[in-house]
Amino acid sequence: MSTLNVDTIDMGTVVDHIKAGKGGKVLEILGIDKDYKHRIALVMNVASKKGGTKDIVKIQGKIVDDKTANLIALISPGATINIIKDEKVSKKFRVELPEKLDGLGTCPNPNCITNIEQCKNSFTKVDGANYRCHYCERKFQADELA
Ligand SMILES: [Zn+2]
Structure with missing residues (x-):
């Protein structure tokens, strides 16, 4: 039910x-x-x-x-x-956390190139609920990217 x-x-x-x-x-x-x-x-x-x-x-x-x-x-x-x-x-x-996020979410690092120039975001899941930004290589919790 x-x-x-x-x-x-x-x-x-x-x-x-x-x-x-x-x-x-x-x-x-x-x-x-x-x-x-x-x-x-x-x-x-x-x-x-x-x-x-x-x-x-x-x-x-x-x-x-x-x-x-x-x-x-x-x-x-x-x-x-x-x-x-x-x-x-x-x-x-x-809904499950995807292994990879392409063109989705926003990098929370204000100095990240994705926030300065128009380029496609890319994040890879590194463990449990964390993602690494492909560009600045910093690690963030999933909910920080939404
Ligand atoms: Zn970044």
């Missing part, structure tokens, strides 16, 4: 199992702001069946693509993405 109540959305995305407190950041990554025209639900600090608390966001009218899913993974690995079409879950997957 799913704990998700998706009946308020007929086409869109539900992101579940977001790390508690990160739901707002997920909306930011998805480019949702006060000008967004469709319904959005941000549910924070709800009890998770897995223990602890979680955030959930439901967005009518927006289908999350794989690239964006990778960004969500940076701040909340293990979150689940549910793509809703015709009021049904048409696709469901867990």
